[in-house]
Amino acid sequence: MSDNKVANNNNMQDPMTAASEMDVLNDELVTTYLQDNPDFFGRNPQLLASLRFNDSKRGVVSLVERQQQIQRQKIHLLEEEITQLLTVANYNEQLFTVYNDLYLSLIESSDLSHFLDCLTQTTTQLLNLASFKLYLTNKDFEIGHDSIVKSDCSSVINKRFTNQDYYFGRLQQEEKELIFSEQEVGSVVLVQLTEGEQCLGFIAISSNDAEHFNPSMDTLLLNQFRTLVAKLLVQQLRKIGL
Structure with missing residues (x-):
């Protein structure tokens, strides 16, 4: 094959490729022209009426x-x-209404048992969550209520409340057993309760839904809940000498 034939073959271009490149070039030229001439359709109103578009569902x-x-x-x-x-x-x-009613009930609680009943019922019945648990660091007295955690959860406090007052998400199996015993647990919120610098313990609320409690959740209502419950809890504990 001669050098001229090789050159000719190299210069040959597939017609479909050339047409495709021409379409792109034309689209670019048209787009640029219309951008540079925003009054184009104003000078050619008849063109607007004749324009047609392909629609995948409705045709042209x-x-x-x-x-x-x-x-x-x-x-x-x-x-x-x-x-x-x-x-x-x-x-x-x-x-907001649920929390407001809960706060009034907690303030009017005559004893610790009724106080914990209000928290449990609001959590499980009104908020439709799985369970409510309360862990107290002071173990000097036995408190007979189903919501009280009997196990030693100091390891949970050290792990989950190092630099924060809340934990949202899933627990490890050992933590689940310490707090909730045999109950099914998907995700939880742990709320640390404090009086000044002293840790009173924490509240644990669980959901069967593993995605219900997550780290992105807002703590605005929980901040108010945490502060009020801690103060009222201290009052109830003092009544029984704790």
Whole structure:
């Protein structure tokens, strides 16, 4: 084969490839031109009326139909966002009411047993969570209530409350057994209770859902809950000499 033939073969280009490159080039040129000439359609209004677009569901549609379709999609998305916001607002309002009623019940509790009953019932019945547990660091007195953790959970305190007052997420099997015994546990929130610098213990609330409690959860309501429960708990413990 001669050098001229080799050169000719090297210069040959597949027609489909050339056409594809031309399409890209044309698209770029058209796009650039329209950007540089924003009044183009104003000078050529008849072109707008004749424009057609391929739609995967509806076939060929006009520019007006395409704009209406996009507008309907935007409206649908906005409606979904509004619905979600209303749902969250409604849930937060219900949650606030539950906490408010709980605080009144705790303040009016005549003894520690009733105090713990209120916390347990609100957690399991109104908030629909699996269980409520309370661990106290002071073991000088025996407190006969199902919510009281009998095991030594000092290791849990040292591990989960090193630099924080809350822990959200899953527990190791040993921790589950210490706190919840044989109960099913998916995820938990642990709330450290303190009086000044002293750790009174912690509250453990569990959900059967392994994803329910997670580190991204907000602690705004829990901060108020933690402060009030700790103060009222101290008052109840003093009544029985703890």
